[in-house]
Amino acid sequence: MKRLVSIDIAKAICIILVVIGHYHPDNAPQWYHITWEIIYSFHMPLFFFASGYIYIATRKETDTYIKPVLKKIKRLLIPYFSTSFIIITLKLLSERNLSVENPVSYKAYLEVFCYPSAGVFLWFVWVLFTIFLIIPLFKTPHQRLFLFGVSLLLYYLPGSFDPIFCLDKFKIMFIYFCLGTVVKDYSKYLKSIISINPVLPVLLFTAALFLKFHLRGSLEFLVDMITAVAGTYAVCSLSLFINKKGGYIKTALISTSFYIFIIYLFHTTFEGLGKAILQKTGFTETFNNLYFTINAFIIITIGIIGPILLQKYILTHSRITRFLFGIK
Incomplete structure (x- = not known):
């Protein structure tokens, strides 16, 4: 199967932003708080958009409903529980000796069957799996365009859903997955927009951010969607540009793309380990701008490199661990 290199690059950029976004101490400098807000304005919508695009690009017309669902149980749910x-x-064992963020109790072992009790960030898995219970039922581009309309109505439906199985997140994120399917379905009509130079999409995203930071209240929900779509558009255009230009950045991002899911699953664990070690050494006691930057770089790097090394040198060498963590 031919890889979607530009989408791989976009997803690699996204997972790096996820790792950065999940390191956000209260005493961080103002520039980092702003960076965090920018990242959170679009990075998860980008993930769902890319997932929808890849789903259409790789689906087989002959697949029954059961086959893709079973595939996602193996690829998403089993790694989620593992x-x-x-x-x-790890949290229960280490909380006596190390500083543990978001500590848990033994009750969490049961709660994970309904909520992402191990780590809030795992809501992504529940939402994506729920989507894959729905999307195979819509087999044609016209049906998926209709579903996109439904997802738009769902997004603007007043109120929120119950957090069980992360349905509250599903309500907000479903539209971006559907947008990805529609863009792929009608890509021949959208080719000139998709392949545009990244300068204009970046400018559009900058304008959307300006609106987001200055328009609050009743228009905030609309501006949030505009910003998310503009940010997704900017990163996808940038990814196409990187793919065409090649070089070390392209190589590094493509290499990272092979480990995206394991990075998502374990980055907070490795970030937590990095933070605990730095706190033990006293490195964070003087938390000025320079120390913060060095501290952040170390922790974020551990959050990316740690899971890659875990998969490459440990998880891939056993049939059991490959099964438990969805590694092909």
């Missing part, structure tokens, strides 16, 4: 049990166990 990771959740490991994270909960």
Whole structure:
């Protein structure tokens, strides 16, 4: 199967932003708080957009409903439960000797079957799996365009859903997955927009950010969507540009793309380990701008490199661990 290199690059950029975004201490400098807000304005919508695009690009017309669902149970749910049990166990074992963010109790072992109790960030898995229970039922581009309309109505439906199975997040994120399917379905009509030089999309994203930071209240929900779509558009255009230009950045991002899911599952664990070690050494006691930057770089790097090394040198060498963590 031919890889979607530009989408791989976009997803690699996104997972790096996820790792950065999940390191956000209260005493961080103002520039980092602003960076965090920018990242959170679009990075998860980008993930869902890319997932929808890839789904259409790789789906087989002959697949029954059951086959893709079983595939996602293997690819998403089994790694989710495996990771959740490991994270909960590590937290329970280490909380006496190390500083543990978001501590858990033994009750979390049962809660993971309904909520992402091991780590809030795992809501992504529940939402994506829920989407894959729905999307195979819509087999044609016209049906998926209709579903996109439904997702738009769902997004603007007043109120929120119950957090069980992360349905509250599903309500907000479903539209971006559907947008990805529609863009791929009608890509021949959108080619001139998709392949545009990244300068204009970046400018559009900058304008959307200006609106987001200055328009609050009743228009905030609309501006949030505009910003998310503009940010997704900017990163996808930038990814196409990187793919065409080649070089070390392209190589590094493509290499990272092979480990995206394991980075997502374990980055907070490795970030937590990095933070605990730095706190033990006293490195963070003088938390000025320079120390913060060095501290952030170390922790974010550990959050990216740690899971890559875990998959490359440990998880891939056993049939059991490959099964438990969805590694092909």
